[in-house]
Amino acid sequence: MSTSPEWVIAALEERKQASLFRQTVIMEGAQVPGIEIDKKDYIAFCSNDYLGLANHPKLIQAMHESAQTYGVGSGASHLVNGHNREHQNLEEELAQWLGYERVILFSTGYMANLGVLAAFAGKDNGVVQDKLNHASLIDGAQLAGAKMRRYLHSDLDSAEKVLTRFTQNQSKSSILATDGIFSMDGDMAPLAGLASLCKENAALLMVDDAHGLACCGDTGKGSMELEGLTAEDVPLLIGTFGKAFGTSGAFVACSHDFADYLTQFSRPYIYTTAMSPAIVGATRASLAIIKSEEGLHLRQKLRANIAFFRRAVSELPITLCDSETAIQPILIGDSQLALDVSNRLKQKGIWCTAIRPPTVPKGSARLRITLSAQHDFEQISYLVNSLATALATRK
């Protein structure tokens, strides 16, 4: 007999009725293309481990070594005594690599976005955001208690209208926040245009490049590299380690003053335990790979896989999104239909979780296919053939 309050049961039931109920599945083993769930083998096409670093021997080794020297837990927040040599080294390496004065580590990307907006936005200024920004940017503006307006997806005219209206009679600079690569669509923000817009309006441009860093650009510096932008154009850059870096945690790259400012005023930075030094060690190994010849090869392999996938799909009656990145969504629309297609793929040994509202806008449920440098052409061909049948038999 359930003793849960009725409103909890009702909310769960409502989600189930709308085909929006979510639950975890248990994956045996590491995040690799060949996974095992419920005693069955699948090829996975939905992880964010785009370069295949999550299970890389060099990262595993580095994590061991770092744990030997620094232990597993940092034991305190950065400002008490949880910030050790390993954290400092990673911050300096990232700052130098990306051409910023400073980098500050956060425990997750979600918290980095909350942390920046909570510190830089408030009742005296507004936050302007792309309609398709990641949930953590939206939540950050709410935590800051800031006014928030959203502009049409990647639409510079709409962004300008919203921003200029905001900028009048405001004592602090507005923040314009955008994903670099949009997490559910895989397309790129018009960063160069947004950077000019922000300069004209004395607004601060904040770019969350969770899906661009390590993957995009010849040297892996992400969407800023693709658009030829520097630290001057993007005063607040957010990167995460849970995607292509293959570990977990996040960072903000910014100026010296901004880093000092975050250190004073960013509650999600101040009131939380610093990242595990062992994970920081693994992340340093990851960065070393990303910067090296091996990283270049992984990016080339990923790019070849993306091109192969798009070419194969173009011969089928399937519409792809306008994405050149590892994120290649297939829009389905209806949530139940997206679940059905995902289940049909499962029967064929392909794991691709259906993404439904509220993660994506209503009526835009999809299969968010992601490719990795670790997939091979044979696996991708198999995916495309299976997609063709799974989509043809829908309804």
Ligand SMILES: *Cc1c(COP(=O)(O)O)cnc(C)c1O
């Ligand atoms: C995944 C993601 C985050 C959150 O990062 P975590 O480290 O997983 O908390 C933030 N922004 C974007 C665009 C993301 O895709």
